Amino acid sequence: MSAVPVIHVVDDDPLFRRGVGRLLQAAGYQVALYDSGHQLMQCAGLSGLACILLDLQMAKLDGLELQQRLKCGGCTLPIVFLTGHGDIPASVKAIKAGAEDFLTKPVSRGILVDAVENALARRRRQLDERDRIDALRSLVAALTPRERQVFFLVVRGKMNKQIAFELGTSERTIKAHRHAIMVKLNVRSVAAAVSIAERLGMLA
């Protein structure tokens, strides 16, 4: 992960936008500037190690609404809100909706950079988690359909006999599948296998 983090700055006040952009750039980030939420939405590259710096009050599409739209659109980039004045209801709403932080203008470099760093750290964790899950998902994907059926029932705590009965086969066959699964998933205990299934959301 050597790529420079990207900060997406959305503010309809060009003066402020330029100032923050200049600061973040000087602080070593890559900066993308947008004068409205719509402009941000049209941008395709909202992925990777990045976060969004969002002005709460904007004329056409305000910050909270943009937050909702991004969430719906599947964008998971952390959002740091900036506001001209500390409006408590708005901040609560934003935090509940998953905002990373809520800053008031004017904001000092330290606070801004801390907030951005926190957001990026979370983004990093997010990305790591996603990588891990992707690895697990590829392990599970390597199972044969039969093995996947057996796995599905094993992680739900079924005994070999029950599984063999459900699948209409012999207990020996199940044992062989079960061994192959453990090898393919690189786990030694049933508990570890259950953990993988849980993380991939297969237990719901």
Next chain:
Amino acid sequence: VKVEGRGRFFNRRDRLRLSFALLLELGRRGGVSFSAAIFVLAVAHGAMAAAPKRVLLLHSFGPDLEEEDTFAGYLRTDLADKSPVPLDLYELSLDAARLSEAKQDSAFVDYIRALLAGRSPDLVITMADPAAGFAQRHRQDLFASTPIIFGLIEEPRARELILTTNDTVVSDSYDVPAVMENIFRILPATTTVAVVIGNTPIEKSWLKGFIRDIQPFERRAKFTYFNEMSFEDMLKKAAQLPPLSAIMYAGVSVDARGIPHEQNEVLGRLHAAAHVPIFGLYDYQLGRGILGGPLNSFRELSQKTTDAAANILQGASPSDIKTPPLRPGAPEYDWRELRRWGIADANLPPNSMVKFREPTPWEKYRWQILVAAAVLLGQAAAIGWLLLERRRRRAAELESQRRVLEVIHLNRTAAAGALSASIAHELNQPLGAIQSNADAAELLLAASPLDMDQLRDALADIQFATERAAEIILNICKLLRQRSEVEADEFDLNDAIADAARILDPEARERGVTLETAGVKEPLPVRADRVQLEQVILNLAVNGMDAMSGVAPDRRKLTIQTGLVGKDNVEVSVADCGVGVPREKLEEVFGMVYSTKQLGTGLGLSISRTIVEMHGGKIWAENREGGGALFRFTLPLAHAP
């Protein structure tokens, strides 16, 4: 000669003069040195039932002696008025002033005898000393059985008369010492007294008496006598008298040069010439120039003489009629002379009478003055009251204007308060920009190599942001400044609307309202208080935004528009897309304390109306066809665009 009518003596003097001239001429031609005049005057009593009584008035001097002339005038009137019987009046003068000796008595006796023609008169009244002497001398040959009244004769001389039973005396008595006392009483500083008197024998004899009476007073003042000189010299001398002098006027019938003088004029001319007060002896002189004092009353003397005559004509015995000598009465003064010589009433003797008092304007026009004064006073009071009222009203107006300004200011601070959140946000934008740029600059300086372009841009942005912050603060200060009076300036209404829009813009953004300004592009000069006009626009705009809080965000639109109405007025309208105003409340909204908001003061529209009307405009509300309210106000243009 009989003249019909009672008491008519017109042209008496002229006729007398004519007779004298005639007689003098006759005398000269005939070598007879006498002169006489006789008049027959009838006093008729209506139908004249009884035969009139014949009365002979025997003058000594005729019109030459002022005293006698005046007395005779009074006596004629009194006789005519009071006689119980009709009278046939004869008058005869001895002309003693000109004929100094009584030598011509016989000729005169003949003349009278011829005149009376045997009919002796019923009564003879002599006047003054010479006539009395003549009557005494010829008592037997002329008036043997006729009663005689010796009138107009001074007391010491009266006592020398030898009276028969057919005679009576009506005398008077001078009181020269009293006259002198009077002079020194009211003018104590007098140093010189000039005695003015003629030079006839009788006047000479009077003068003798005067000098005797005056002697005791010679220590108090210097006395000079104007007798042995012409009247013109008398006037000259009188004019040259030093101050603190006085004149005692005893009458001038004929002066030292033998020129008789028109008696009525003598005192008047003396009065005109002299620069000092004049004192006299007789009451008839009062009012002709004398100052006054104890005076012998000729009116009274004439009445007493008339009374005696009436008694005798009714059959009384003359010797039974005793008339005490007439003495000077209570002092009398001429008010005008007192004024002229500055003599206060307090200096006059007690019981004195002041005559010829000119009524003061106050006495003359008392009512007119009172009414005029009352009217003036009333007017003055009314004017004063009005002035006071005006002052009070002005003070009240000022006070009320001050109050209105205070309320307007309160409304403005309230409006500013409502906008404060968005204003703070607005201010934080440039502040945030400044902060970020400063921080960036700090980092840029620490980097190497220096990125000079970025640094320059950062500093430029800081300057730009500072200007913007200052501008925002200035606008707020303008809005919040407390003013003690309306400040009228001429400005372009479009500029004021742009200012207001700038203040409103952040609020509109925060509320998701689209704010638009539209209308006339050319300048709209108005003369008004700019801040107050902006306040009206703010009030209307904030109301509009409030009205749209329940409307879908994409429909929230507020339009501020200008337009010309005719040539002289401009109209500003603020249109919203909100809920509108209930029809019946379109007027009520401008009333006091109308509010639909929980936090509003309810004063906004009321104050807006006050401000607009103060500037000579009108404000009203309408509902838009497509929904929403429209507030309009007009203002007079400063001059046609």
